[in-house]
Amino acid sequence: MSTPDTFELFFTGTPGLEEVLRDEARDHGFPDPRVIPGGVVTRGDWDAVWRANLVLRGATRVLVRIGSFRVFHLAQLDKRARKFPWAESLRPDVPLRVEVTCRKSKIYHAKAAAQRFERALSEELGAQIDPKAALCLKIRIEDDLCTISIDTSGESLHKRGHKAAVGKAPMRETLAALFLRQAGYVPGEPVIDPMCGSGTFVLEAAEITAGLNPGRSRDFAFEQLASFDADRWQAMRAKAPERATEAQGVYQGSDRNAGAIEMAKANAERADVADLVSFAQCAVSDLQRPEGPAGLVISNPPYGARIGNKKLLYALYGAFGQTLRDQFSGWRVAFVTSENGLAHATGLPGLKSGPPIPHGGLKIRLFQTGPLP
Numbered sequence: 001m002s003t004p005d006t007f008e009l010f011f012t013g014t015p016g017l018e019e020v021l022r023d024e025a026r027d028h029g030f031p032d033p034r035v036i037p038g039g040v041v042t043r044g045d046w047d048a049v050w051r052a053n054l055v056l057r058g059a060t061r062v063l064v065r066i067g068s069f070r071v072f073h074l075a076q077l078d079k080r081a082r083k084f085p086w087a088e089s090l091r092p093d094v095p096l097r098v099e100v101t102c103r104k105s106k107i108y109h110a111k112a113a114a115q116r117f118e119r120a121l122s123e124e125l126g127a128q129i130d131p132k133a134a135l136c137l138k139i140r141i142e143d144d145l146c147t148i149s150i151d152t153s154g155e156s157l158h159k160r161g162h163k164a165a166v167g168k169a170p171m172r173e174t175l176a177a178l179f180l181r182q183a184g185y186v187p188g189e190p191v192i193d194p195m196c197g198s199g200t201f202v203l204e205a206a207e208i209t210a211g212l213n214p215g216r217s218r219d220f221a222f223e224q225l226a227s228f229d230a231d232r233w234q235a236m237r238a239k240a241p242e243r244a245t246e247a248q249g250v251y252q253g254s255d256r257n258a259g260a261i262e263m264a265k266a267n268a269e270r271a272d273v274a275d276l277v278s279f280a281q282c283a284v285s286d287l288q289r290p291e292g293p294a295g296l297v298i299s300n301p302p303y304g305a306r307i308g309n310k311k312l313l314y315a316l317y318g319a320f321g322q323t324l325r326d327q328f329s330g331w332r333v334a335f336v337t338s339e340n341g342l343a344h345a346t347g348l349p350g351l352k353s354g355p356p357i358p359h360g361g362l363k364i365r366l367f368q369t370g371p372l373p
């Protein structure tokens with residue numbers, strides 16, 4: 001058995017937003033991206049793997065399927081695992097860990113299967129198995145088909161490598177990027193988040209307009225693989241779209257919490273978009289419409305409070321809606337919340353809700369309006 005030159009790639013994403021991720025993958029030229037539960041499948045070579053990690057804003061991880069075989073019992077698994085051409089993709093000097101899941105298969109004992117793989121990797125390849133290793137081999141045995149994938153990202157891709165500071169309930173960058181896309185955000189469009197916390201929506205939007213790649217500042221697990229070529233990777237990174245110097249517009253965040261504003265400013269510096277964005281301490285009821293064309297108000301207000309605090313939340317959503325209805329004619333509004341009742345407390349006209357998204361133990365949705373009257 002040998003590994004192919006192009007592989008099946010799996011971009012793991014946020015359940016409920018797979019189609020949004022598929023559209024992003026298509027826009028970046030990944031061929032025929034298909035939605036499957038939990039992500040998007042496409043094909044590509046190692047360069048495509050690196051590029052996916054570098055450019056995709058909505059993917060959580062990039063998995064590459066390096067091989068598969070049918071297997072019905074552990075002795076057979078042992079034999080196939082020993083014969084597998086590990087050295088084509090893995091390096092003996094890089095420790096790794098193995099994760100196995102079994103479903104609807106004769107082999108149902110994931111731990112026993114993992115042991116077979118671990119032994120094969122250490123005895124045939126000479127690799128050290130370490131449960132804390134950054135590099136992870138993900139093996140799925142489903143319907144007696146064993147599929148072997150490498151997680152080429154390492155740390156989740158929401159860690160762009162810029163954010164030093166986060167508040168109490170930060171939105172993941174990957175999720176924020178998917179919501180921006182779901183809200184129809186186009187580069188250059190003004191964006192305001194009046195409850196911005198650490199500034200995730202505003203920073204993602206400004207980066208998109210500036211043409212910055214989300215993975216420009218971080219390391220990836222694929223750098224530890226046998227297929228890695230540092231020169232080619234450097235060339236790919238350098239070829240990445242240069243920052244669009246003419247990028248400008250309104251990327252504005254505010255929050256009533258002074259600490260959140262300090263964090264958002266520090267994050268903007270680290271992401272190299274400080275000159276594009278502005279953050280100010282301000283309660284949502286004091287928000288002022290900026291001069292210039294209408295754009296998108298997008299926010300992640302507080303939600304999920306205990307019963308006693310519900311009244312305050314209803315008042316907050318009411319104030320949010322009132323400010324927007326009074327001053328933001330022509331702007332579109334998108335916001336994330338866990339409760340229909342809170343969404344409708346805004347009094348915003350024509351609210352439509354997206355699919356439920358699991359988030360911090362709750363189900364959240366993106367609620368959207370068209371241009372406000």
Ligand SMILES: C[S@@+](CC[C@H](N)C(=O)[O-])C[C@H]1O[C@@H](n2cnc3c(N)ncnc32)[C@H](O)[C@@H]1O
Nearest residue numbers: 170171195196197198200255256257283284300
């Ligand atoms: C869920 S957090 C937003 C997190 C943010 N999306 C991020 O990624 O860090 C909600 C934010 O709303 C702010 N907030 C609550 N009430 C507010 C009000 N009346 N005016 C402005 N901001 C408010 C809180 O300070 C908090 O930072």
